[in-house]
Each structure stands twice: as structure tokens, then as C-alpha cells.
Amino acid sequence: MALRGALLLFGMLLFINCASQQAPPKKRPAKKDVAKDTAVEELQKQIDNIVQELNILKEQQALQTVCLKGVKITGKCFLADALNKRYHTASEDCNALGGILSTPSSADENARLTEYVRQSVGLDAQIWLGINDMAAEGRWTNQTGLSVAYNNWDASNQRSPQPDGGRVQNCAALSTAAGGKWFDENCREEKPSVCQFNIV
Ligand SMILES: *[C@@H]1O[C@H](CO)[C@@H](O)[C@H](O)[C@H]1NC(C)=O
Numbered sequence: 511m512a513l514r515g516a517l518l519l520f521g522m523l524l525f526i527n528c529a530s531q532q533a534p535p536k537k538r539p540a541k542k543d544v545a546k547d548t549a550v551e552e553l554q555k556q557i558d559n560i561v562q563e564l565n566i567l568k569e570q571q572a573l574q575t576v577c578l579k580g581v582k583i584t585g586k587c588f589l590a591d592a593l594n595k596r597y598h599t600a601s602e603d604c605n606a607l608g609g610i611l612s613t614p615s616s617a618d619e620n621a622r623l624t625e626y627v628r629q630s631v632g633l634d635a636q637i638w639l640g641i642n643d644m645a646a647e648g649r650w651t652n653q654t655g656l657s658v659a660y661n662n663w664d665a666s667n668q669r670s671p672q673p674d675g676g677r678v679q680n681c682a683a684l685s686t687a688a689g690g691k692w693f694d695e696n697c698r699e700e701k702p703s704v705c706q707f708n709i710v
């Protein structure tokens with residue numbers, strides 16, 4: 511923060527200095543002035559780059575803080591919200607933090623998310639996932655609106671493998687009791703959730 515301020519001030523001073531020296535308009539810019547303009551532009555570019563890098567650092571630091579409370583898994587940071595909420599509320603609350611509802615994209619990630627939910631929420635918990643078929647029945651999409659490539663639906667009940675809720679159940683939930691298997695549930699049910707942040 512102090513660095514950024516100092517740099518901006520430095521840049522501004524240079525700019526003012528340059529502008530005041532140019533105050534009486536000259537008919538033809540001298541070679542010296544052109545060189546100065548280029549130098550100022552170059553400096554401005556460098557300042558912009560530093561500001562950009564600082565912002566990325568700040569974001570990473572914020573993520574680190576989230577990850578200190580949560581858990582880091584393959585470029586993602588998971589943070590549990592143990593409060594029971596409807597799907598939409600859970601999703602909006604997570605979005606407000608800059609994340610999306612957790613969306614495991616591999617068996618390994620699903621297993622590690624399940625383990626984290628066991629530890630943070632409970633051994634018999636169901637959490638909302640960032641996956642639903644609200645837009646088109648039977649087409650399960652993630653928060654990007656794309657069909658999910660990975661799923662882990664529970665098929666242990668052969669007569670009625672998940673998802674089995676049709677139009678009544680459009681939101682996917684992961685169950686720790688079922689070893690991380692997924693179930694479609696009514697989106698108005700209230701469940702805990704895990705917010706996912708992508709680490710840049
Ligand atoms: C959604 O799914 C697509 C394709 O499977 C994938 O490329 C994208 O990263 C996913 N988005 C999220 C937020 O998981």
C-alpha cells in the first residue's frame with residue numbers, strides 16, 4: 511500500500527514537472543522533450559504493471575487467509591459454511607465472498623472434499639454442490655452453465671439410481687455418510703455448503 515502510494519506520487523510529480531516545463535507551447539518539440547515524454551510513458555507503464563502485480567498479490571493473500579481457515583485442494587480453496595441454507599441462498603452467500611459452490615471435477619477432488627466436509631461439518635452431512643439441472647431437466651450443469659464432465663451419483667439403489675427426483679429435485683448434494691456419493695435433492699431444502707475459490 512505504502513509502496514503503491516509512493517510510486518503513484520513519484521509518477522505524478524514527474525508528470526507535473528514535465529507538464530510545467532512544457533507550459534509555453536513550442537512550435538516544434540525539441541528532441542529532449544520527446545525523449546522525456548517517452549521516459550514518462552515508460553514510467554507510467556511500469557507503475558501500471560506494479561499496481562497490477564500488487565492487486566494480484568492482494569488477491570492471493572486474501573485467498574491464503576481463506577485457505578488458512580479452509581483447505582487447499584489442487585489449485586482450489588474450499589471453505590465450509592456449516593449453516594443450513596437453501597441452494598440459492600448458499601450459492602448467493604458464496605458468490606458474495608467471490609467464490610462458487612464447490613464443484614469437484616475428479617474422483618480425487620471429490621474424495622478430498624468429502625474428507626474435508628467430514629471434518630468441518632460432520633460425519634452425516636449433505637452439502638450443496640455447484641451443480642444443478644434447473645435450466646433443462648436431466649442436463650446437470652456447473653456454475654459456468656456447462657454440462658459436468660465428472661459426476662459421482664449414487665447408484666447403490668439399483669431400482670432408483672440417482673438422480674431420481676425428476677423436476678422436483680434439481681440440485682446436487684454430496685453425502686459424507688454415503689462416502690461422497692451425490693444425490694439430487696429439492697433446492698428448497700436447507701443444507702450446509704462449501705464455497706470454492708480458484709487460486710490464481
Ligand atoms: C464447468 O464444466 C466445464 C466443462 O466440463 C469446465 O471446463 C469448467 O471449468 C467448469 N466450470 C466450473 C466452475 O467448474
Ligand SMILES: [Ca+2]
Pocket residue numbers: 643647648675676677678679680681694
Ligand atoms: Ca431434476
